[in-house]
Amino acid sequence: MITSVLPTYNRAPLTFVKGEGAWLIEADGRRFLDLGAGIAVNALGHAHPALTEALTTQANALWHTSNLYHIPQQQALADKLVDATFADTVFFTNSGTEACELAVKMARKFWFDKGEPDKVDIITFTGSFHGRSSAGIAAAGSEKMTKGFGPLLPGFTNLAFGDHDAVAAAITDQTAAILIEPVQGEGGIIPVPDQCLKGLRDLCDTHGILLIFDEVQCGVGRTGKLFAHEWAGVTPDIMMVAKGIGGGFPLGCVLATENAASGMTAGTHGSTYGGNPLGCAVGCAVLDIVADPAFLADVNRRAGLLRQKLEGLIAAHPDVFDLVRGSGLMMGIKCKVPCGDVVAAGYAQEVITVPAADNTIRLLPPLNISDDEIAAAVDRLDAAAQALAS
Numbered sequence: 001m002i003t004s005v006l007p008t009y010n011r012a013p014l015t016f017v018k019g020e021g022a023w024l025i026e027a028d029g030r031r032f033l034d035l036g037a038g039i040a041v042n043a044l045g046h047a048h049p050a051l052t053e054a055l056t057t058q059a060n061a062l063w064h065t066s067n068l069y070h071i072p073q074q075q076a077l078a079d080k081l082v083d084a085t086f087a088d089t090v091f092f093t094n095s096g097t098e099a100c101e102l103a104v105k106m107a108r109k110f111w112f113d114k115g116e117p118d119k120v121d122i123i124t125f126t127g128s129f130h131g132r133s134s135a136g137i138a139a140a141g142s143e144k145m146t147k148g149f150g151p152l153l154p155g156f157t158n159l160a161f162g163d164h165d166a167v168a169a170a171i172t173d174q175t176a177a178i179l180i181e182p183v184q185g186e187g188g189i190i191p192v193p194d195q196c197l198k199g200l201r202d203l204c205d206t207h208g209i210l211l212i213f214d215e216v217q218c219g220v221g222r223t224g225k226l227f228a229h230e231w232a233g234v235t236p237d238i239m240m241v242a243k244g245i246g247g248g249f250p251l252g253c254v255l256a257t258e259n260a261a262s263g264m265t266a267g268t269h270g271s272t273y274g275g276n277p278l279g280c281a282v283g284c285a286v287l288d289i290v291a292d293p294a295f296l297a298d299v300n301r302r303a304g305l306l307r308q309k310l311e312g313l314i315a316a317h318p319d320v321f322d323l324v325r326g327s328g329l330m331m332g333i334k335c336k337v338p339c340g341d342v343v344a345a346g347y348a349q350e351v352i353t354v355p356a357a358d359n360t361i362r363l364l365p366p367l368n369i370s371d372d373e374i375a376a377a378v379d380r381l382d383a384a385a386q387a388l389a390s
């Protein structure tokens with residue numbers, strides 16, 4: 001008999017009832033160190049006082065009106081994002097995949113309005129993840145996500161990851177945009193080298209096509225810059241953001257230049273909940289903390305500490321772990337034993353990690369995790385590896 005919750009997830013036998021910073025408390029009282037942060041969502045950990053304050057204050061004032069009216073919290077968050085980034089304009093969504101929907105629509109409308117309605121194709125990459133909507137699964141293109149859900153939204157050309165010449169060769173008169181995650185998340189924490197992002201920017205400029213970055217997982221301070229592409233010194237035309245921006249409240253957005261957004265006039269797109277006062281009040285509180293250069297400097301310092309400890313962990317367990325890769329507090333450990341076994345062994349030691357593709361476990365701790373918590377988390381991973389080896 002089917003479960004009352006649609007059984008699309010293989011859930012771990014864990015039920016968390018409370019969160020405090022980098023800690024999750026299980027119904028039985030066990031305290032887990034959370035290196036998953038709800039898959040890079042709880043950017044400031046659990047129950048951060050500034051976020052709780054922003055949410056409850058707004059909850060006591062006004063939950064929802066409609067995008068038919070002005071929403072001051074939405075205006076404030078858009079202003080902050082425009083100030084802090086390449087973007088001139090922002091549309092708010094409730095999730096990453098909704099951001100993908102708009103990014104695709106925006107790129108196509110851009111060319112339609114330029115009198116080039118055949119420019120609809122978007123180049124994407126193997127191993128990418130853009131969410132579970134029809135555009136998101138078609139964009140990523142993997143069999144795992146698309147099988148049985150056809151006919152797929154047409155217009156996506158999925159290329160091998162890391163082959164610049166193949167990208168150049170795949171651009172046609174119908175190419176509207178290139179879409180890429182600066183650091184692949186679900187794909188196994190695989191950073192795109194800076195020179196590749198620069199190469200894509202150059203290709204887009206040469207051919208006059210749009211560059212779209214999906215920073216749903218790698219954005220909002222995760223890599224030690226406010227957005228990951230800043231490391232490469234290039235900017236996109238359109239960017240998808242979600243996960244960390246709401247710190248745990250469902251919130252996403254699309255950022256764009258004035259040029260890229262030029263087709264999106266009144267009536268062309270909308271959302272009932274996107275940009276609601278609750279989400280945007282929390283988003284403002286998140287951004288006020290994360291966009292502070294001193295906070296980002298601390299993320300980089302913590303990232304160095306975590307990386308150093310992970311190198312030691314891998315050296316100590318060469319039969320369990322293969323290598324570490326990533327950027328900032330977005331780390332992946334490629335495993336030599338099934339990564340699901342490592343995640344389960346971590347649960348037994350009360351530390352949370354998240355499996356990804358390429359037999360990799362993801363470490364995406366809250367950005368404000370303390371040095372002591374980092375040390376304790378790596379000790380727990382060490383105990384997990386020891387248990388696996390014996």
Ligand SMILES: *Cc1c(COP(=O)(O)O)cnc(C)c1O
Nearest residue numbers: 095096097129130131185216217
């Ligand atoms: C999680 C994720 C998405 C989808 O976000 P949802 O909020 O689950 O729809 C899209 N792109 C990337 C890179 C992600 O990590």
